[in-house]
Amino acid sequence: MTIISPHSANPLVDGRQSDRAMMVRRGVQRLFSDLRLSMVPELALASGRRADLVALGGNGEIWIVEIKSSVEDFRSDHKWPEYRQHCDRLFFATHGGVPADLFPNECGLIIADEWSGHMLREAPEHRLAAATRKAMLLRFAKAAADRLLLAELAAG
Amino acid sequence: MTIISPHSANPLVDGRQSDRAMMVRRGVQRLFSDLRLSMVPELALASGRRADLVALGGNGEIWIVEIKSSVEDFRSDHKWPEYRQHCDRLFFATHGGVPADLFPNECGLIIADEWSGHMLREAPEHRLAAATRKAMLLRFAKAAADRLLLAELAAG
Numbered sequence: 001m002t003i004i005s006p007h008s009a010n011p012l013v014d015g016r017q018s019d020r021a022m023m024v025r026r027g028v029q030r031l032f033s034d035l036r037l038s039m040v041p042e043l044a045l046a047s048g049r050r051a052d053l054v055a056l057g058g059n060g061e062i063w064i065v066e067i068k069s070s071v072e073d074f075r076s077d078h079k080w081p082e083y084r085q086h087c088d089r090l091f092f093a094t095h096g097g098v099p100a101d102l103f104p105n106e107c108g109l110i111i112a113d114e115w116s117g118h119m120l121r122e123a124p125e126h127r128l129a130a131a132t133r134k135a136m137l138l139r140f141a142k143a144a145a146d147r148l149l150l151a152e153l154a155a156g
Numbered sequence: 157m158t159i160i161s162p163h164s165a166n167p168l169v170d171g172r173q174s175d176r177a178m179m180v181r182r183g184v185q186r187l188f189s190d191l192r193l194s195m196v197p198e199l200a201l202a203s204g205r206r207a208d209l210v211a212l213g214g215n216g217e218i219w220i221v222e223i224k225s226s227v228e229d230f231r232s233d234h235k236w237p238e239y240r241q242h243c244d245r246l247f248f249a250t251h252g253g254v255p256a257d258l259f260p261n262e263c264g265l266i267i268a269d270e271w272s273g274h275m276l277r278e279a280p281e282h283r284l285a286a287a288t289r290k291a292m293l294l295r296f297a298k299a300a301a302d303r304l305l306l307a308e309l310a311a312g
Contacts, residue, residue, distance in 0.1 A: 029309075038298040038301035038305075039301055039305060040301050040304070056297055056298060058294070058298070060290065060294055134216065134293075137297060138212070138214070138216055138293070140297050140301070141194065141212055141293060141297035141300060142194040142212060142214070144297060144300035144301040144304050145194035145195055145196050145212065145296070145300040146194050148303055148304050148307070149185060149195060151307050153185075
């Protein structure tokens with residue numbers, strides 16, 4: 001049973017959807033913090049698309065997590081395979097109200113609530129070329145630092 | 157004339173000193189923002205020392221800025237040459253109350269107030285080895301992202 005009905009006219013404007021997506025993100029963030037991964041949410045990629053969460057390992061490995069808060073949210077996205085070009089491993093993350101078998105086996109899968117996440121399926125590795133990795137790392141670093149500065153200046 | 161006397165017993169505990177250092181940092185941050193550099197303040201280096209401000213260019217170039225808020229602050233630091241091992245260019249930054257000729261010619265020099273900074277002298281380039289650059293970029297990226305997450309979680 002999905003918590004947000006895939007049959008409603010437009011589930012993407014359901015107010016609960018963004019709450020659910022944020023809840024999933026928080027759970028993944030807590031899981032990844034435990035794994036000593038650093039993260040930047042909502043990172044614009046070279047393609048112009050925006051990755052929900054990009055994670056960086058101590059070895060420079062880059063993971064992308066695409067958050068799907070409902071069945072419809074997954075079904076309406078036909079472009080997710082493109083994310084592979086920007087990461088070493090690709091995951092979907094969702095919550096317990098979305099059937100796990102909806103998601104493709106060739107991606108990792110994380111089931112999250114607001115407290116933590118559980119990695120139901122690890123993601124296969126498809127290693128980035130060195131130049132792409134460097135560009136992604138730069139993009140990640142600059143976005144994180146620029147947002148941090150904005151937050152610092154806003155705090156006075 | 158220095159604003160903070162170099163002859164006081166311990167200028168490092170003068171409350172105005174850290175205000176002055178923060179003012180200089182703000183000016184440098186504004187200058188570097190205009191130059192499209194991303195920045196992380198107070199970044200711990202592999203050596204265990206902490207760089208006052210690390211800046212990252214769009215091409216991956218890494219600059220370190222060492223902030224000196226008084227004559228004594230500069231004179232008591234004998235280890236600044238070590239920063240070269242962690243960056244492509246090394247700068248000092250200070251304010252108008254500290255004589256510019258105090259600082260070594262082989263480093264860049266920025267004179268800042270809280271509104272902006274003026275690059276009085278550009279810094280010569282001493283390019284990092286690829287492995288060191290990658291390690292510094294990772295360190296920068298992870299510190300920025302981890303602080304951003306802490307700020308996000310603190311904001312609720």
